[in-house]
Every structure is written in C-alpha cells, then in structure tokens.
Amino acid sequence: MRPDIHPNYAPIxxxxxxxxxxxxxxxxGKDILxxxxxxxxxxxTGKQ
Structure with missing residues (x-):
C-alpha cells in the first residue's frame, strides 16, 4: 500500500x-447511533 493516502481508523x-x-x-472518527x-x-432473534 502507498503511504499517506488511506484514511485513519479510529475506535468508535x-x-x-x-x-x-x-x-x-x-x-x-465519531460515535454513531x-x-x-x-x-x-x-x-x-427469531421473533417476528
């Protein structure tokens, strides 16, 4: 892979x-709902 072209991964x-x-x-890079x-x-869950 080429350096500095891929976005950074962050824990969310x-x-x-x-x-x-x-x-x-x-x-x-931010928490989601x-x-x-x-x-x-x-x-x-097997429930309908």
Missing amino acids: KATCSCGNVIETSSTL IEVCSSCHPFY
Missing part, C-alpha cells in the same frame, strides 16, 4: 436503540 462506539453498544473501528443490531433484529 455504535449504540443501538435497544441499548446494545458495539465497539468497532471506522474512518468516521443505529436503529437495529444483531441483538434486536428479528432475523437474529
């Missing part, structure tokens, strides 16, 4: 509306 927290917090890395995650999405 993605907070779901259900209260679940996911720690990840992103080039965005999400509507659904694997803890509350019907596909993953």
